[in-house]
Amino acid sequence: MVYKLNERFVLRGWERLPYAVQDIETGNTQFIDELTFRAISFCDGNMDANSPLLLPAHKEIIEKLIENGAVVPCEKGDGLAAYQKYRVCPSRYIKTAHWSVTGRCNYKCRHCYMAAPDAKYGELTHEQCLNIIDQLYECGIANVTLTGGEALVRHDFWELVDRMVAYGINIETIYSNGRLVTEETLDALERRRIKPDFSFSYDGVDGWHNWLRGMDGAENDVARAFKLCRDRGFDTSAELCLHQGNKHLLRESINYLVSLGCGSVKTNPVAETETWEKFGEAKSLAMEELYELYLEYIPKFYEDGAPLTLMLGGFFHARKGSKPEDYHITLERLDGTEKMNRVPICGHARQVMYIAADGKILPCMALSSMSVQDKFPGILNGLGKGLSDSFYMDFIDTRLEQYLAKNPECAACDQKYFCGGGCRASALMFDTDIYAKDLYACGIFKSGYREKIESVIKKLS
Numbered sequence: 001m002v003y004k005l006n007e008r009f010v011l012r013g014w015e016r017l018p019y020a021v022q023d024i025e026t027g028n029t030q031f032i033d034e035l036t037f038r039a040i041s042f043c044d045g046n047m048d049a050n051s052p053l054l055l056p057a058h059k060e061i062i063e064k065l066i067e068n069g070a071v072v073p074c075e076k077g078d079g080l081a082a083y084q085k086y087r088v089c090p091s092r093y094i095k096t097a098h099w100s101v102t103g104r105c106n107y108k109c110r111h112c113y114m115a116a117p118d119a120k121y122g123e124l125t126h127e128q129c130l131n132i133i134d135q136l137y138e139c140g141i142a143n144v145t146l147t148g149g150e151a152l153v154r155h156d157f158w159e160l161v162d163r164m165v166a167y168g169i170n171i172e173t174i175y176s177n178g179r180l181v182t183e184e185t186l187d188a189l190e191r192r193r194i195k196p197d198f199s200f201s202y203d204g205v206d207g208w209h210n211w212l213r214g215m216d217g218a219e220n221d222v223a224r225a226f227k228l229c230r231d232r233g234f235d236t237s238a239e240l241c242l243h244q245g246n247k248h249l250l251r252e253s254i255n256y257l258v259s260l261g262c263g264s265v266k267t268n269p270v271a272e273t274e275t276w277e278k279f280g281e282a283k284s285l286a287m288e289e290l291y292e293l294y295l296e297y298i299p300k301f302y303e304d305g306a307p308l309t310l311m312l313g314g315f316f317h318a319r320k321g322s323k324p325e326d327y328h329i330t331l332e333r334l335d336g337t338e339k340m341n342r343v344p345i346c347g348h349a350r351q352v353m354y355i356a357a358d359g360k361i362l363p364c365m366a367l368s369s370m371s372v373q374d375k376f377p378g379i380l381n382g383l384g385k386g387l388s389d390s391f392y393m394d395f396i397d398t399r400l401e402q403y404l405a406k407n408p409e410c411a412a413c414d415q416k417y418f419c420g421g422g423c424r425a426s427a428l429m430f431d432t433d434i435y436a437k438d439l440y441a442c443g444i445f446k447s448g449y450r451e452k453i454e455s456v457i458k459k460l461s
Helices: 034-041 056-067 126-138 157-167 183-191 208-213 218-232 247-259 274-279 287-303 338-342 347-351 365-369 371-375 391-396 400-406 439-445 449-460
Strands: 002-005 009-014 017-023 029-031 044-048 071-073 096-100 143-147 170-176 197-201 236-242 264-269 309-312 316-318 352-355
Touching (some): 002 009, 009 034, 157 170, 197 218, 218 236, 247 264, 347 391
Parallel strands (some): 264 309
């Protein structure tokens, strides 16, 4: 009997992680040991499964691969397709690229990281964007999420999508304000046999969404988009920015999202961007105000039946339909021991790379509004280099023990293995040093809010 690797899987390797199997339908990557890799390599459409070259250990692994469908029977000579064959990528491993395909937008948001109404960062040319997609493939990045500005304003949006689809790059999520999401948009995705989630911005009932987005009709547009996706079977989520104007409407706003078919929501205070300082009308929330708001809302969330998956920034996370005791603090490193010393200070950035509208490679989108971005490399100078030898790679590979060595105050804190240094973007809201302490994390772990959350949950359980 002759076997080969299922056509949905490809063999890949990266610096320091030489052996992996990627599922091009889901974008998932499974790292394997050398023995498993050798066993899979025998499943090339040519090697007989009874060959004496296969050790018993190889045969045992192949049997398990057959059981789970990773390996399938085939005719002798029906070898692997070219795209499936083992390839070592010229970089370190990154799971997902979160890509601002444009800095332009059809809205005038009062808090935009990129001052998108003025197209501060513009957009790269068609040829440059195609080059970026080529580089994503070469570096083995299997997942992409698309944002802007407003991603759908690009005239060549579908050409970029087609290039990614041709490479087998999984488009996980499209971030949008909803105005340009139409039946035709969803038809075009379905014709390409892809069904990404849509993440819509939504900032509250009673006109506050229109206010923050700077556009009349913005709330009607996003409600229509939510309902359209719901009716067509596209999953949706929301990002909700909180400020003095809409904070008292948190419960009503989330329940309205539930009525629109939204599956999850993430809340955050409006970031202190240059645009917000200019147009925000002094409506920022102080940290203590924000945390007290969250504490007040948590019981109401469960009273309403935990109707969607909820993330209150780094403060609180609960899944749809879960019990109160199943919550966790988003920022908390659950181990809480010295093992955390070897963990990257930003686990998210170690997995997800942000590509700014001007091609800058950053740990996350929030840094695009901060001066620290100037230290980071550009993708047009080579993604492989950016993911191997650059300030970017040095930063996202920084371990907690290195962070603590730079921060004696944090090193002396008894909460350090729970906090893990907090969020770098949050830290930069108060300091220009990317390795500064995160005062929002300090508020949770040093100022008693973790205990306050526990107290609220005990009353509900």
